Amino acid sequence: MDSAPMRNDLPRAAAAGKREQTKVLNRQLILNAARQVFAELGYGAATVRDIIRATPLASGTFYNYFKSKEEVYQAIRDEVALAIRPRLHDERMKASTVEEFISCTFRTFFEYVADDRMNFRTIRHAADNTRVRMDTPEVIAGFEELREDIERAISKNLFPPVDPDLLMAAIVGVAFEVSERMLKTSPHDPKAAADFATALFLGGVRALPEMQHHEESGESNGELKSDAA
Amino acid sequence: MDSAPMRNDLPRAAAAGKREQTKVLNRQLILNAARQVFAELGYGAATVRDIIRATPLASGTFYNYFKSKEEVYQAIRDEVALAIRPRLHDERMKASTVEEFISCTFRTFFEYVADDRMNFRTIRHAADNTRVRMDTPEVIAGFEELREDIERAISKNLFPPVDPDLLMAAIVGVAFEVSERMLKTSPHDPKAAADFATALFLGGVRALPEMQHHEESGESNGELKSDAA
Amino acid sequence: MDSAPMRNDLPRAAAAGKREQTKVLNRQLILNAARQVFAELGYGAATVRDIIRATPLASGTFYNYFKSKEEVYQAIRDEVALAIRPRLHDERMKASTVEEFISCTFRTFFEYVADDRMNFRTIRHAADNTRVRMDTPEVIAGFEELREDIERAISKNLFPPVDPDLLMAAIVGVAFEVSERMLKTSPHDPKAAADFATALFLGGVRALPEMQHHEESGESNGELKSDAA
Amino acid sequence: MDSAPMRNDLPRAAAAGKREQTKVLNRQLILNAARQVFAELGYGAATVRDIIRATPLASGTFYNYFKSKEEVYQAIRDEVALAIRPRLHDERMKASTVEEFISCTFRTFFEYVADDRMNFRTIRHAADNTRVRMDTPEVIAGFEELREDIERAISKNLFPPVDPDLLMAAIVGVAFEVSERMLKTSPHDPKAAADFATALFLGGVRALPEMQHHEESGESNGELKSDAA
DNA sequence: AATGAATGAGTTTTCATTCAT
DNA sequence: TATGAATGAAAACTCATTCAT
Structure with missing residues (x-):
């Protein structure tokens, strides 16, 4: 006053x-x-x-x-997508080999997820443990961007002429599914996750790194609350 | 009954x-x-x-x-899981090589999905195009079964000693994500999907089959309703 | 500021x-x-x-x-009543015949309404075309004043000994209802309205002026807004 | 059972x-x-x-x-309008003189109002005594019907060629306003009200019946409640 | 068993009013 | 004195569930 x-x-x-x-x-x-x-x-x-x-x-x-x-939900997803998509795209544009393309994609993604767990944490129903993954329009736009980057990489002969849609789907599937496993280990190890996924995509199961010991964290639904608090 | x-x-x-x-x-x-x-x-x-x-x-x-x-939900889940899990498990138990393990898993899964689209169709919010995937307890139990099968395969030296959790996650991620792509092509082609996923897991991106032309079907959200009716 | x-x-x-x-x-x-x-x-x-x-x-x-x-409402009411009631009362006090009493009442009223349409405009619900008329305490006080003026006129033998309440009601009813018709014609013609009402009260329907052509103005609910703005 | x-x-x-x-x-x-x-x-x-x-x-x-x-309100007004409009219209169609046209209109209306007070009772704000009259679409349709009946009567030379819109407005204004007065007297006297209004419309104020004594009922806002109960 | 209206607790939303800036 | 966000009481509306028929 x-x-x-x-x-x-x-x-x-x-x-x-x-x-x-x-x-x-x-x-x-x-x-x-x-x-x-x-x-x-x-x-x-x-x-x-x-x-x-x-x-x-x-x-x-x-x-x-x-x-x-x-509307809240829109706001949340926009925050996430706006943060991660440009990073992923930039990294991929710099890649000059398949190895780089694949590894930077997974590394960047897993590191982001490890940092910003809250936004990627898969939703679970407390009651029945149902797992829900929501890919919002922004996230889906990120998928499209990946596909375009793959197409570009194919035209530059970085990749063989594979189906870009299926490859995108495979990358996305592995990224999300492995992310979730990663979030269950403690401490989160984005590097191990990225190495695993990268090795798989470059050489198949026979090229995978040998078993890493990892501890299941005690995380349960009950703890989600304190996590986010 | x-x-x-x-x-x-x-x-x-x-x-x-x-x-x-x-x-x-x-x-x-x-x-x-x-x-x-x-x-x-x-x-x-x-x-x-x-x-x-x-x-x-x-x-x-x-x-x-x-x-x-x-309770309705439980009933739905049970129907699905009861149908597909034993099939997957049986096939994998018969596998004597990595190739067989991987290929039968994907083939069986994609064939089931192509047959029983309704239950696997990824949920989409009509309103905002949000994509939702629900993994019910039964489905998750199927994941565990896969992991156990991987562990068994490792102990039989079918697989190298990789992290069974991560491999399971990768298989699951690719299976679901590629399924969805498959459901968007018309006619559904579970064989192509299985070949793609199998090649990826056996030899990495460089071993992937060359591009198959596929047509986007006209399927949209609007059709979900009539599909299911 | x-x-x-x-x-x-x-x-x-x-x-x-x-x-x-x-x-x-x-x-x-x-x-x-x-x-x-x-x-x-x-x-x-x-x-x-x-x-x-x-x-x-x-x-x-x-x-x-x-x-x-x-409180806002009170203020609006007061503005209106303060403006019109004294005028009506003064005119009527000067009347020395029925004709004057009736004609000055209607003329003054219709002129005021034509001038200050906003405050008399019948309320209409945009949504359902419901018509709403609000007679505020001040307006009702105006009615009472009219009745008293009628009583005074009766006691001065200007009027036959009719029921002052009913006569007041009839005058008020015609005044408001005809006002509204008047506001729908363009340009507003308070004189025609006053002539009509006066003739009716002095000689009944058979004494009414012959039909005047009038145009419906284009006024609609939509325009109320701009009117008042 | x-x-x-x-x-x-x-x-x-x-x-x-x-x-x-x-x-x-x-x-x-x-x-x-x-x-x-x-x-x-x-x-x-x-x-x-x-x-x-x-x-x-x-x-x-x-x-x-x-x-x-x-929606409730719509239902109420439909009940009312559906009840009274056909009656009024029928009576007027039978009229072969101005006198009949006017008198049957008022008589029928006032009788209906006296019977079915609840639906015609003017709404009042308990708080500030504001009077509100709502003319719903159905009621307004009744006004239009009256105007058409007037036009028909004019073409049959029952009426002189007056402005049917203004005459309708005057009838409506008197009908509603006098109704309200009537509802304040006890017992309700629709005949007196009709006689008054009819005389006014046929011969003007000088033809009005001599004063009828009527008692103000004790009705106040407070009593509305019990009235309606 | 099937029906579908009634229930009332719970959710969504609005609004008058206050108060820190 | 003007501002406009915060507040929480109250209004609008939904829904799982019950129960008389």
């Missing part, structure tokens, strides 16, 4: 005003809560109430930020 | 009591409706009401057959 | 303190917005939010001027 | 089954509650909750019968 009307247009610079800050904070509070809740209950079963409850905010506040569960 | 699913368009052969017949019929009506609804809305978002609505039956009737959405 | 919303089109005339001016302006902004909103949604369905939205002001600002929807 | 499965398709006849009966009853419970609530709070301010509360039914039950407040 004593700070007067405050002409905040100019001197603002990096200050951002407390209001601004709170808004950003609250938005993140909601997004994080939503990530947790989706992971715990699955997207379909999650309710806006569940998200609000996982937040210190009031119910009405949710609607100041998002119109619906769908 | 012993009179089986019974396509009831045909003359009632062995004449199970009409009562009996209706019971079986209604059960199947509900299960089919549930499959559709789960596919369209996802398991979490689907409601018992949705399932009933997709049925000519009254709401109360649902509860004569199943206690809840969960 | 002190540079204000300020309708700065015209030179600021008499230079009331800028502060002062803004206050009056904002008050009018709110009142006008409220008139619109009440007209569009009806009083009961209108919300303070609706009013604020129809304003360039912030929600909190509303409460600097009015405590509630009720 | 002892009546067994009861093949109710045939022997049903006039029986209608208890279920049927309950449905009709509940529908009426809701409609009556809605009439009360609209009368007490005004249409806009009334909520579905208010209607449900005025009913012995559960909240969900409301939605088995009507989708929204709007």
Whole structure:
């Protein structure tokens, strides 16, 4: 009140005003809560109430930020895709051999997943352990980008003229499925995962690295909560 | 119950009591409706009401057959798993080389999927094109079985001593992801899919078969409904 | 902040303190917005939010001027009644014949309505074309005043000893209903309306003026908005 | 229960089954509650909750019968309009003089209103005594019908060639406004009201019947509630 | 068994009002 | 004094489940 009307247009610079800050904070509070809740209950079963409850905010506040569960979800997936897709694409464009193409794809992906587990964690139904993977439009766009990169690589004779669609599918399938295994080991070992997947794609099962001992982490549904908190 | 699913368009052969017949019929009506609804809305978002609505039956009737959405879901799962898991396991037990192990796994899987698309079709949210894959407990049990089979194969020196968990994950990832691509081509070509996946796992990308031209079928979300009906 | 919303089109005339001016302006902004909103949604369905939205002001600002929807409404009412009631009363007090009493009542009323359409415009629900007429306490007080004037006229033998309540009702009914017809013709013709109503009250249907051609104006619900803006 | 499965398709006849009966009853419970609530709070301010509360039914039950407040309201107004419009039209078609046309219109209308007060009772805001009249599409259709009947009467030389729109407006205005006065007297006297209005329209104020003594009923807002109950 | 309306707890959403900036 | 985000009470609506027929 004593700070007067405050002409905040100019001197603002990096200050951002407390209001601004709170808004950003609250938005993140909601997004994080939503990530947790989706992971715990699955997207379909999650309710806006569940998200609000996982937040210190009031119910009405949710609607100041998002119109619906769908909209929160959009926001989450956009964050993820925007972060990882350019990285993957750049790496692949630099590849001059099959080895590089394959290895950088897997390495970059697994490292991202290991860093940002929350966003990739496969959703599981607490009740029945049903596993749900949602590939949002942005993620699917990432698949398309991979396919295009494969086509480009084929035209540069980096790859033999294989079906780019099937190869993309195989890479995606392995990436997601192996990611999940990786997230179950402790500590997460993106390098081992990448080496495994890369070796498989370059030489088949007979070229795979010999068994690495890994411990099953004790992670269970119960722990998801604390993870995300 | 012993009179089986019974396509009831045909003359009632062995004449199970009409009562009996209706019971079986209604059960199947509900299960089919549930499959559709789960596919369209996802398991979490689907409601018992949705399932009933997709049925000519009254709401109360649902509860004569199943206690809840969960129970219908269990029933669906069991049908699928009971059908495919033993086949996969048997085939793999007969394998005496890596080649056989890998190829029979993919071939059997893709053939089943091509036959029984409804149950494997990846769920898509009509609204936002979100892709959802649900791995039910039974399906996950199938994954475990695969891992055990891999371990057995390793101990028989069929495989080198790789990480069975990661190999299982890779096989599963490729199987599901490639299945989906396969379901988009018309006619479905399980052999091509199996050949691709098998070659990849045996020799890596450089061993992959050369490009097969395939046509995108016109399949879209819109058709899911009629598919399943 | 002190540079204000300020309708700065015209030179600021008499230079009331800028502060002062803004206050009056904002008050009018709110009142006008409220008139619109009440007209569009009806009083009961209108919300303070609706009013604020129809304003360039912030929600909190509303409460600097009015405590509630009720209070704005009172203010609107008062404006209207303060404008028209004294005029009607004065005219009628000057009447020395039935003819004068009736004709001045209708003429004054229709002229006011034609001038200040916004406040008399019958409310219509855009959605369902429902017509809503609100007679506010002030308006009803105007009715009472009319009845008293009728009683006074009867006691002065201007009128035969009719039921003043029923006569008042008839005058009011015709005044409002014919007003509305008048507002639908373009240009508004308060004289024709007054002549019609006066003739009816003085001689019945057989004394009515012969048909006047009138054009339906293109006015529709859609235009209410722009009218009031 | 002892009546067994009861093949109710045939022997049903006039029986209608208890279920049927309950449905009709509940529908009426809701409609009556809605009439009360609209009368007490005004249409806009009334909520579905208010209607449900005025009913012995559960909240969900409301939605088995009507989708929204709007829909209940539609049902109410349809009931009214369907009841009164044909009667008015028939009477007017039989009229062979101005006198008959006017008198039957008013008489029929006032009698109906006196009989079915609930549906015509002008809505008042408990809080601020605001009067609200809603002319629904059906009611407006009744206005149009009157205008057409007037046009027909003019072409039959029953009426002089007056503006049918204005005459309709005047009749409607007087009918509604006088109705309301009538409802305030006790006992309701539709004949007096009709005589008054008819005399006014046939001969103007100088032809009006001499004052009838009438008592103001003690009706106040507070009593509306019990009235409608 | 089948039916389908009733139930009421739970979810979604809106809104008046407050209050820190 | 203006702003507009936060609040939480209340309204709107949905749904699994029961139960009379």
